[in-house]
Amino acid sequence: MKSKILELADEANIPADHVYEVNMSEKTNALNAYVTGIGANKRIVLWDTTLNKLDDSEILFIMGHEMGHYVMKHVYIGLAGYLLVSLAGFYVIDKLYKRTVRLTRSMFHLEGRHDLAALPLLLLLFSVLSFAVTPFSNAVSRYQENKADQYGIELTENREAAVKTFQDLAVTGLSQVDPPVLVKIFRGSHPSIMERIQHAEKEENAPEHQDADK
Structure with a gap:
């Protein structure tokens, strides 16, 4: 082996x-x-x-x-994307946090944005933004997984092995073969087993795998 x-x-x-x-x-x-x-x-x-x-x-x-x-350098692309999204996220949260503190200052008796009592507001903003970004990050991850599946099929020239692998992964991981749409959107970092099997079975006449030096 x-x-x-x-x-x-x-x-x-x-x-x-x-x-x-x-x-x-x-x-x-x-x-x-x-x-x-x-x-x-x-x-x-x-x-x-x-x-x-x-x-x-x-x-x-x-x-x-x-x-x-x-x-295809997916790890490096992922890290770069994470850094960019994080920087943008910090900027958005900073703006929203300042505005939220101003609007709720009298309601929660806050002295300002540096008040520890305002910390729950900051954490709430982080949670909301993270939740909002999740579908996008999952979509990117699923795209990369699809490309890696395609690469593996082309490299091994064995579509049947790919299908059998996905079937075994479903049994071993006890995962849903075809989860609901919302689960795919908010929890699916990988395509569903059903989607991966269908993709493997339909994959024909794909371009040759990329050269590692490109």
Whole structure:
């Protein structure tokens, strides 16, 4: 299996010499794998739960999916987006907080925005803004997951393995196969299992996977 994973990494132009296994079975039943590191420090990591519960073709698809995240720099894009949204959020909250304190000053007997009694208002604004941003951040995450799924299918050239992997993930994670729309919007950082299976079955004539150097 190690040689197959390294061959897959070579196809994705990810320089790696080792595959690391992490013992997580004593802590969780979750399945996981990832590619991390920069330059010569790149590492391909597999949890033992993944090795124990999936067959070789499924493991290769999962690794192809994770390599897709790495090649398309989803982690860096996510961090940059988080920083931008955070900066914008702090600006909006600052403006709203000042205005809210002015409007409720007499009602709550506040001395000003530095009054500790106004802290609940600040926390409320943070909560409301976070709730409002959640659908957007989830939509971006689902888009990236779809792209990684597509990359994994193209890299392994095994659509059937992708479908079987999603089916096994549903059983292992005890997740809803097709949750309600509102659950998808506010809780869905990944496409639903049903959507991922349908996408895998319909994926045809997709462009070749991206080169890691692009």
